[in-house]
Amino acid sequence: MSEGKNVLLVGVGGQGILLASEVISQAAMNDGFDVKKSEIHGMAQRGGVVSSHVRYAERVYSPLIMKGTADVLVSFEKAEAYRWLEYLKPGGMIVTNTTEIIPPVLNVLGKEYPHDILDRMKKQGLKVVVVDASDAAEKLGNPRAMNMVLLGAISDLLGFTAETWHSALNMRVPKKHLDLNLKAFEEGRKLAKAS
Amino acid sequence: MEKLFLSGNEAIARGIWEAGVHVATAYPGTPSTEILEAVRFYKEIYCEWSSNEKVAVEVAQGASMAGARSFAAMKHVGVNVAMDPLSTFSYTGVNGGFVFVSADEPGMHSSQNEQDNRYLAKFMLIPLIEPADSAEAKAMAIMGFDISEMFCTPVMLRTTTRVSHSKGIVEAGERKEHDVKGFEHDWTKWVVIPANARKRRTVILNRLKQLEEYSNECPLNYIDPGSGSDAKIGIIASSIAYAYAKDVFPDASYLKLGFTNPLPFKLIAEFAKTVDQLIVLEELEPFMQEQLLAAGFKVLGKEIFPREGEILPEILLDSLKKAAKSSLIAIPADHPIHKAEAEVIKPTDFDLPRPPTLCPGCPHRASYYSLRKYKPIVTGDIGCYTLGVLPPLSMMDTCICMGASVTNAVGAFKGLHGTDKVEPVVATIGDSTFIHSGITGLVDAVYNQANLTVIIMDNGTTAMTGGQQHPAMGKSIRNEPAPKLILEDLCRSVGVRRVTVVDPYDFEALDKVIAEEIKADEPSVIITRRECVLDRLRFGPKVVPYIVDQDKCVGCKKCIGLGCPAIVTVDVTVNGKKKVKSKIVEFLCTGCSLCAQICPVSAISIKEESK
Numbered sequence: 001m002s003e004g005k006n007v008l009l010v011g012v013g014g015q016g017i018l019l020a021s022e023v024i025s026q027a028a029m030n031d032g033f034d035v036k037k038s039e040i041h042g043m044a045q046r047g048g049v050v051s052s053h054v055r056y057a058e059r060v061y062s063p064l065i066m067k068g069t070a071d072v073l074v075s076f077e078k079a080e081a082y083r084w085l086e087y088l089k090p091g092g093m094i095v096t097n098t099t100e101i102i103p104p105v106l107n108v109l110g111k112e113y114p115h116d117i118l119d120r121m122k123k124q125g126l127k128v129v130v131v132d133a134s135d136a137a138e139k140l141g142n143p144r145a146m147n148m149v150l151l152g153a154i155s156d157l158l159g160f161t162a163e164t165w166h167s168a169l170n171m172r173v174p175k176k177h178l179d180l181n182l183k184a185f186e187e188g189r190k191l192a193k194a195s
Numbered sequence: 196m197e198k199l200f201l202s203g204n205e206a207i208a209r210g211i212w213e214a215g216v217h218v219a220t221a222y223p224g225t226p227s228t229e230i231l232e233a234v235r236f237y238k239e240i241y242c243e244w245s246s247n248e249k250v251a252v253e254v255a256q257g258a259s260m261a262g263a264r265s266f267a268a269m270k271h272v273g274v275n276v277a278m279d280p281l282s283t284f285s286y287t288g289v290n291g292g293f294v295f296v297s298a299d300e301p302g303m304h305s306s307q308n309e310q311d312n313r314y315l316a317k318f319m320l321i322p323l324i325e326p327a328d329s330a331e332a333k334a335m336a337i338m339g340f341d342i343s344e345m346f347c348t349p350v351m352l353r354t355t356t357r358v359s360h361s362k363g364i365v366e367a368g369e370r371k372e373h374d375v376k377g378f379e380h381d382w383t384k385w386v387v388i389p390a391n392a393r394k395r396r397t398v399i400l401n402r403l404k405q406l407e408e409y410s411n412e413c414p415l416n417y418i419d420p421g422s423g424s425d426a427k428i429g430i431i432a433s434s435i436a437y438a439y440a441k442d443v444f445p446d447a448s449y450l451k452l453g454f455t456n457p458l459p460f461k462l463i464a465e466f467a468k469t470v471d472q473l474i475v476l477e478e479l480e481p482f483m484q485e486q487l488l489a490a491g492f493k494v495l496g497k498e499i500f501p502r503e504g505e506i507l508p509e510i511l512l513d514s515l516k517k518a519a520k521s522s523l524i525a526i527p528a529d530h531p532i533h534k535a536e537a538e539v540i541k542p543t544d545f546d547l548p549r550p551p552t553l554c555p556g557c558p559h560r561a562s563y564y565s566l567r568k569y570k571p572i573v574t575g576d577i578g579c580y581t582l583g584v585l586p587p588l589s590m591m592d593t594c595i596c597m598g599a600s601v602t603n604a605v606g607a608f609k610g611l612h613g614t615d616k617v618e619p620v621v622a623t624i625g626d627s628t629f630i631h632s633g634i635t636g637l638v639d640a641v642y643n644q645a646n647l648t649v650i651i652m653d654n655g656t657t658a659m660t661g662g663q664q665h666p667a668m669g670k671s672i673r674n675e676p677a678p679k680l681i682l683e684d685l686c687r688s689v690g691v692r693r694v695t696v697v698d699p700y701d702f703e704a705l706d707k708v709i710a711e712e713i714k715a716d717e718p719s720v721i722i723t724r725r726e727c728v729l730d731r732l733r734f735g736p737k738v739v740p741y742i743v744d745q746d747k748c749v750g751c752k753k754c755i756g757l758g759c760p761a762i763v764t765v766d767v768t769v770n771g772k773k774k775v776k777s778k779i780v781e782f783l784c785t786g787c788s789l790c791a792q793i794c795p796v797s798a799i800s801i802k803e804e805s806k
Binding site for chain 2: 012013025026029034035036037038039040047048049060061062063064065066067068079082083085086088089090101102103104105106107108109111113114120124126143
């Protein structure tokens with residue numbers, strides 16, 4: 001058994017975060033880990049901030065990642081990783097999509113969306129892998145497969161073999177979308193390696 | 196044994212199935228909703244969305260009278276609605292076992308308060324069990340029924356949001372059938388006329404004594420000894436806080452409590468002997484700490500841990516470190532916990548508020564946009580449409596609890612009536628919430644002649660909790676055909692003469708109706724009927740988005756005032772001058788056309804289908 005990990009997936013409601021964290025949990029279970037995962041449903045899902053914590057190790061008690069202990073922070077929206085920065089372990093890896101989802105309330109409040117957030121993160125010395133996941137998914141024919149591109153992009157960071165990933169995808173992704181999702185996953189792997 | 200990966204809610208559903216439950220009821224409410232959503236896949240269980248929590252408990256109570264194991268689930272504030280049947284259920288006791296879930300919400304992720312319902316179990320003199328994760332949730336759901344039948348009592352199974360919504364590994368078991376015993380014809384037990392209730396009062400006080408004894412032996416309460424020098428610190432913990440603590444401070448000694456009313460005082464005394472210091476770790480109120488102090492134990496609790504919100508792992512760690520520094524607890528200075536300083540990387544200069552918003556294409560948006568013109572008092576209610584309070588719509592004055600929009604409006608009207616401060620009053624309420632408890636307020640409004648306008652925002656589902664069925668949908672919890680409640684007929688039948696049904700996607704018509712009904716001199720109801728946009732996206736025709744013609748857009752920002760997430764502003768340069776214009780984010784647009792209808796210069800139109 002490889003080492004356990006804390007993985008924090010963040011973004012905005014409706015981006016497919018929950019399915020992605022479900023696949024990671026399944027992969028960890030397939031490898032014999034104890035797994036816990038936590039997320040919030042309800043009002044927050046209406047365009048609000050969404051996060052999903054996944055923890056796997058030999059024995060896991062808390063379903064929540066403690067601040068400063070996330071090995072990998074995956075962001076489905078360009079700026080959201082930064083909101084959750086306090087959760088990242090020093091030296092931990094950020095993998096982020098480039099899609100910007102601009103909250104409508106900014107207009108009312110007269111605030112600006114931080115378009116330069118990736119540069120700022122890099123300047124701060126953070127390890128950031130940038131993946132144009134939405135674009136890649138769109139090219140594959142369905143923008144909704146963006147979550148699987150990101151999952152592919154982080155796949156090498158989590159300590160599971162390709163077989164473990166594929167069997168987890170098989171178990172968790174609805175059959176009719178499996179083909180597309182597998183392709184998106186592989187595309188994500190390629191993009192992360194190239195970056 | 197098959198291993199399942201289940202949320203606390205799914206694990207409870209599995210548990211009641213294995214426990215041989217026959218009848219399960221609920222009204223949806225975060226964080227409890229997914230319990231019944233999971234139960235409906237177990238065909239052996241009759242299950243229903245009840246019209247409210249009181250109804251849910253009474254239906255389950257009737258099933259218990261009939262000798263069937265029965266179950267009800269609700270969120271913490273739902274228990275308030277059900278307290279009437281519940282508190283007397285304690286007096287009658289059960290025939291078939293009865294367990295109900297109170298899903299509490301420390302942190303108020305999707306609730307109006309963070310009341311601590313453990314006090315309600317104590318108040319009702321009934322057993323309280325509290326799982327810390329999914330595996331325990333399943334085991335306790337099963338055990339709850341044994342306790343219920345052993346002591347002839349309803350049992351409260353209390354979760355918190357993190358227990359309900361976190362997933363963990365659960366071992367699947369088989370269903371054990373419990374034959375329905377048949378209706379218990381015992382009027383001395385079930386008819387609570389005072390003469391009977393007085394006798395039952397004695398019975399339940401005796402039951403409480405037996406439960407006190409049982410709490411000490413119950414396997415849900417156990418000592419989990421620590422190691423090394425930390426073992427001298429004794430932490431009494433329940434629910435999710437136990438899970439956090441085991442990761443943050445693993446070597447302390449724990450008294451893990453799963454059965455928390457009545458508390459196991461003998462076991463606590465035994466535990467106290469093994470440690471130098473006793474600490475109570477519990478989210479929200481000092482429920483256990485107060486009782487332990489009253490019983491003469493020297494314990495710390497709320498001196499260390501916060502009373503509001505969740506005690507998240509980092510908060511728990513910080514609290515322990517602070518307590519060690521101020522010598523509240525004896526943790527030596529060289530202890531690793533001090534170094535566990537969560538080395539946190541701080542974001543700098545980041546200000547990106549992202550509050551929840553009405554979805555792009557939400558049919559509720561137009562009503563609030565129209566109401567802005569007339570500025571009445573708007574009493575709101577519990578559901579997605581509560582989001583009408585947020586800018587830029589900012590069109591709600593009050594929101595208290597399920598159904599209160601209508602009755603608060605009655606009271607506001609009566610309070611202002613005859614004074615020089617009269618304002619028109621409008622209540623906004625969803626279809627499911629109206630059935631839950633808005634209808635009783637409407638009866639009151641008609642009977643007592645309050646001049647108000649009720650807007651029933653009928654999107655054909657219980658949207659906020661994820662789209663559950665309700666009586667006005669013509670579908671059961673299992674999506675089978677069911678008799679359909681006709682809301683307009685219901686409103687007319689209680690005496691409302693002005694009832695109008697309007698499509699909120701037709702802004703001109705909607706706006707006209709709202710203007711007229713606010714002026715009317717009697718109670719009126721407007722039903723804005725249009726399916727939830729999430730249902731339309733799932734089941735409706737392909738969406739064709741709208742686009743802004745930037746040459747026509749004058750940058751008036753009227754469309755921005757809708758607060759639609761699909762509409763943003765962009766800086767453009769026209770003749771060397773910088774201008775701000777609107778733009779529609781195509782992949783977010785659901786094609787509702789509202790922005791096109793209100794654009795004063797017709798700059799917004801449907802996108803031509805590209806060939």
